[in-house]
Amino acid sequence: MSGQRKCPECGSSKVEEDSHYSQNHLVCTECGFLLTEGLLTTTRSEETFSQAVRYSETTAEVKKPCRNQIQGQKRVHDLCRILRVRPVVEDxxxxxxxRAYEHQSFLHVTLEKKEALVGCCVHISCRQHNWPLTMSTICSLLHVEPALFSTVYQHMVKELTLDIPTLSLLDLVKTHCDGLNLFQNSASVPSMFLENKDKVVDRALQLVELASETWLVTGRHPVPIITAAAYLAWQSLLPVHRLKCSLGKFCKLAGIRQPPPASLRVKEIVDILLRLASQLAWLASQRLDAKTVVKYTNDILRHRALLLRQTLSLAWTENAGGHMDPSEGTATETGRETEGGGEWTRDGEGGETGPSPQDQLSPTGNMGPGHKRAAPIFLPPCLTQRKKRKSCPEAEGSQGTEPTTGEEEISDSEIEQYLRTPDEVAAFQAARAIL
Structure with missing residues (x-):
């Protein structure tokens, strides 16, 4: 065999046969390069079918999934079956x-994070297939802290570069209301608290839309707003027996956990309902408060667009100096000064003339020069609930002192601080000449 073939590494023709474990190999005697390799069988099935494989392939290690990975896959499967998602979502x-389990970032993490990883995979899969699901639902099923779940979720999205579509708030309302225990007969829920699910979902959707139109949804977490809307919708359908039921008792009956800001969202939505209910003519003689206005939620939502337009027009007119006649939708004279100083006058023919053009309120809520800016009636929460900034120590120390006018006397010690020596003057002149 020697001299028949050349080594591809060194080009030598000294190639000889070498018997290794009863297998023949062609080896270069100069550099030791292995030209051909003998054939071995690995398993009994291969020997049965007379299938020969290379020796290098027989030494390849077959990696088996570990016990935690198998348990995690089973948890994903069980969670998808509990949520009753489509097979494509489960796959x-x-x-x-x-993918996430084999990623370097999730190899050496705690068991709590791996448990949260199961929920994150299900949540992301549902979002990608337009299956509405909230994080709070996953956290309640897996008994995972929301802060830990959110951290793992953001880390997973970043490391795997996943594209997750946005979810509609209205879809979240339907999903959140589906999880309430107030729509089926139960021994723990009295009959007066049971309600039709379609009615609650429909009215809660309208309340969420109203909150969105009045800037209550801007920059807010959706779950507290949805919980507040569902609570008010459920109350308004049978107010006689449900007005005395608090938000905490409602969440307990519904079998959900009460989000901490939900009570504040209830108060904000009720304030909007009170403001709009004041524009209804048949409620002018009624004394409305935060508890009784829920009775008229159906009327308010039915005429929502008109009430919003009238409320904004009324606020605009009051800021401009007049008042709104709800029946006519026009401003009438008041004969008094506006907040900024403009006033309504009459012309020689008995007609009315409003303030001068520079004094009229613009649609953006700004008045002309010399007038105070009128506050809009609906604002985002970031503007209505600003956090007070801590004043600087220097500003606190300067309070109570007279403002600086520039006419104060300058002491000799202050003047000496600004005097320059001859060397400084020369250096300044030289630098100025260079510039």
């Missing part, structure tokens, strides 16, 4: 779990 969730 995507298992694929995401395998």
């Amino acid at each position: 995507t969730a298992i694929e995401l779990y395998l």
